Amino acid sequence: MTADPSRPSDNPYVSDPGTEFTPVDELDEDPAHEQAGKLREAIRYHDYRYYVEADPAIGDRAYDALFSRLQALEDEFDLDTEGSPTQRVGGEPLDELGEVEHVAPMGSIDQGGEVAEVREFDERVQRGLQDADYDGEIQYFCEPKFDGLSVEVVYEDGEYVRAATRGDGAVGEDVTENVRTIGSVPQRLRGDYPDFLAVRGEVYMPREAFTAYNRERVENGEDPFANPRNAAAGTLRQLDPTITAERPLAVFFFGVLDSSVDFESHAAIHEQLPEWGLRVCDRDDLVEDIDAAIDYRDQQLAARDDLDYEIDGVVLKVNDGDACDLLGATSRAPRWAFAYKFPARKEETTVRDIVVQVGRTGRLTPVALMDPVEVGGVTVTRASLHNPSLIEELGVGPGDLVRIKRAGDVIPDVVEVVEGNGDGHFEFPDTCPACGSQVERDGPMAFCTGGLTCPAQRERSVEHYASRDGLDIEGLGEKAVEQLLDAGLVENAADLYELSVAELAELEGWGETSAQNLVDELDAAREPALEDFLTALGIPQVGGVTARNLAQEFGSFEAIREAAEGDDEPSDGQVTLGDVVGEDDGQAAFEAFESVPDVGPVVARSIVDFFRGEGNREVLSRLLEHVDPQDADQSTGDALEGLTVVFTGSLEGYTRGDAQDLVERAGGSATSSVSGNTDYLVVGENAGQRKRDDAEANDVEMLSEDEFVELLESKGVL
The missing domain is CATH 1.10.287.610 (Helix hairpin bin)
Structure with missing residues (x-):
């Protein structure tokens, strides 16, 4: 066995190192x-x-x-x-990324995806070198075209000193501290290195690492990155290097921008860089003519799906350095290089992983993470599988070749398995991937039973609590909530009311004024209307109409909670209605809610499950220490008694909720769907067609907003 000349001698930590150290x-x-x-x-x-x-x-x-x-x-x-x-x-967070002037231009190169364009490039090279009286052999150095982020990395006396993005080719962003955290970027060169070296590399996120990272994001309720390139670019531009250090980036080096030593060819550069400790890709090739270069491209195209990094073509370079000098460059690109691009992937792609995303209401949605594929002119890397039943129906699992369909500006769908290369279809989990709570099936759907204590639901539940559909707390948008959770100041809605001006003012982008404004907004939200509070809690299946009906039926929050909890005291975690149906108390709870307008068996079960969840009970108890939901006014007239009204479209003089309140306070019923029991359908602006069709089918009278107002006036409601 040949000795490794680069192996440090007399170092106990090189081979079979002991890891028991003296304190x-x-x-x-x-x-x-x-x-x-x-x-x-x-x-x-x-x-x-x-x-x-x-x-x-x-x-x-x-x-x-x-x-x-x-x-x-x-x-x-x-x-x-x-x-x-x-x-x-990673080091200390930066205030902003500075700018760095490159030691040499980082230009782009000409590119094309047709073989005719490649042959035209070769003809230009041949003519250019003939005109320059070049009599050497024209060979092409071929290498993959990485789909990442190009960087300049500079070494002085063998030490890493700085790194910058390509930027406009002359000036780039200073990403020195972020690139320093990448494991494949040496902090010190090896061997007989030059006094000065500026190299060009491509930062990327390996595909397996990208899939794993996206899985983590999806399971935490975050949006996944669109593709590995976006993930790498976003990571490299972080102001906090510790974030970059936590993410799986790598780099391939492929060129020398400037150096105190000269190179005769691109092949020589490729051979030398690893001797200095700089990582290169091993899929390069030196070929004799353009036909062999075209063959090289076809080989890489066939292999692209098996690589652990994204490539979108190959780069062909005239190998000889003197020939490159003779050919020179245009104002934007060298004449000695050409990028032969791959065709975009179309509709069919490989599923790399299937992850389960937890929504605000606890609904679990399986998502396929795939190799990038072009669908409807857009490159996508994820597609919805909607529910466990669809997975079983399609028989889809990781490794399968699938066909993708995209309808409108929405996440695409997996429509069929073209080739089953995996080990059978994906097995849907029995427990929530975010909190470990039991998964409950409702027909084809699946739901996490963790409620307000599930971390994946937590951020969305706090956002919803403060949103316009909730208590409409100004200053608590998505970014603000995310910041509060990241800072550890908030875990659930109850924590919002314990925030102090001093704590908020210390957050990045906040000041005394904005902090005080938010505290004032929260104070103003301590006595919400009962229906608003119910809506803000984000109880699965309970929207504004149902919340209003519950408030009208029960009158107080305590009455609703008592009806749901009954006399039982759950002691072993989440209890679902399915566990108690058959017992007098469980059946009574079920019937109490099902008797409310617009509440059927599924919604009744969801309400009872929510209030019986141990974690939800704890959060609600804390929340009620700060919030006093106001009892609903259950007194109504009887002017519209016996009338059922449905609304569609937007009204000019009323919000939909106000109009429904008017009907209900006058003894009528405002429901969400048209049936044979409906008396009037009030049609506003931009009304949907389905309810109008239902009204015609059931011979229901349709009123405009003005006619609705006339009806209220005639009944003495207005």
């Missing part, structure tokens, strides 16, 4: 310095073996132990960490 507080300074030096040397070697050679010398656990030990030594003895591998964990 740092028992070490003297000199031994600590010596050990830290050995650890840095060994970790750099292991980084090289892992990222560049793809042949790790030790396991992940041993590496993590060495890394943690180095961090502990640096912290305990206040060691200089300049250039240390521990700088990958």
Whole structure:
């Protein structure tokens, strides 16, 4: 076996390292310095073996132990960490990304997707070199065209000093601290490195890591990234380097922008970069003519789905450096390079993973995470599978080739399995992926029973509580709620009322005035109308109309809660109506709610489940310490007694809710759907056709808004 010349000698942490260390507080300074030096040397070697050679010398656990030990030594003895591998964990947050002028232009290259365009490029190269009296052999260096974010990385005396995005080609964003956290970017070059080196690389998120990261986002109730490139770009531009450090980025280096050494060819650059510890892609090839270059492109196209990184074509470069100098460049691109693009993926793609997203109401929606595919002119990487029943019907699972359909500006659907390459269809979980609560099936749908305590529902429930459909608390939009949750100030709606001006004012983007305004808004929301409070709670299946009907029927929040909870005291977590139906109290609760207008068996069950959930009961108890829902006025006249009215479209003089209140307070019934029992359908602006069709089918009289007002006036309601 040939000895590895790059392997550090006399270093105990290189091969089979021991990870039982003397406690740092028992070490003297000199031994600590010596050990830290050995650890840095060994970790750099292991980084090289892992990222560049793809042949790790030790396991992940041993590496993590060495890394943690180095961090502990640096912290305990206040060691200089300049250039240390521990700088990958991220530094202090930045106020903004600065600008950096590149050492050499980072231009784009000409591109095309047709073979005729590639041959035209070759003809231009041939003519240009003939005119320049070049008599050498024209070879092409071929490499994948990575679909990531291009960066310039600069080393001085072998030390990493800065990194910048491509920007406009002359000036880019300073992403030095973020790029420093990427494991495949060495902090110090290896071997006989040049005094100065500026290299060009492509930062990307590996496909497996991208799928896993998107799975985590979806399960946490966050929107997934559209594709790996967007994920990489968004991560690299974070103002907080610790966020970048937590995300799985990698880099391939493929060019030299400037150096104190010269290179004869692109192939020579590709061979040299790994010797300095810079990772390159191993799918390059040096070919003799344009026909072989075209063949190379076709080979990469066939292999693209098997790679752990996205490529959208190949780059063909005239290999010889002198020939490139003779060809020169136009104002925007070199004449010696061409990007031969792949055709966009169309409609058929491979499912990489299936994850379950938890909505605000607890509904679980399976989502397919896929290789990027063009559907209706838009590139997508996820598609809805809607519910567990559809998964079973399609028989779809990870690894399958599927056909995608996109209707309008919505998430596309998986419509069929073209080729089943997986191990059978995806098995829907029995427990919520976000909180571990039991999953309850309702026909084809599935719901998490965790309620207000489920973290995936938590952010949406707080947003909904403060939204216009809830208590309409100004200043508590999506971004503000996310910020409060991230800061650990809020876990549920009850925490909102315990916020202080001082706490809020410390948040980024807040000041004393905005903090005081929010506290005042929250104080003003301490005595909400009962129907508004019920709507704000986000009880599954309970919208504004149902909440109004519940308020009218029961009069107070306490009456509703008592009707749902009955005399039982759930003690073993979530109790569903299915557990208690058959018992007198459970059946009574079911019947009490089903008797309310617009409440059927499914909605009744949802209400009882919500109030009987142990976590929901705890949150509600805390919430009622701060909020006093006002009893509903149950007194009504009888001017419209016996009349049932349905509304469709928007009214000019009333909100839909106000109009329904008028009807109900006068003894009538305002329902959401037209049936044979409906007396009037009030048709406003932009009304839907379905209710009008139902009215005609059931011989229901339709009124305009003016005619509705005339009816109220004639009955003495107005």
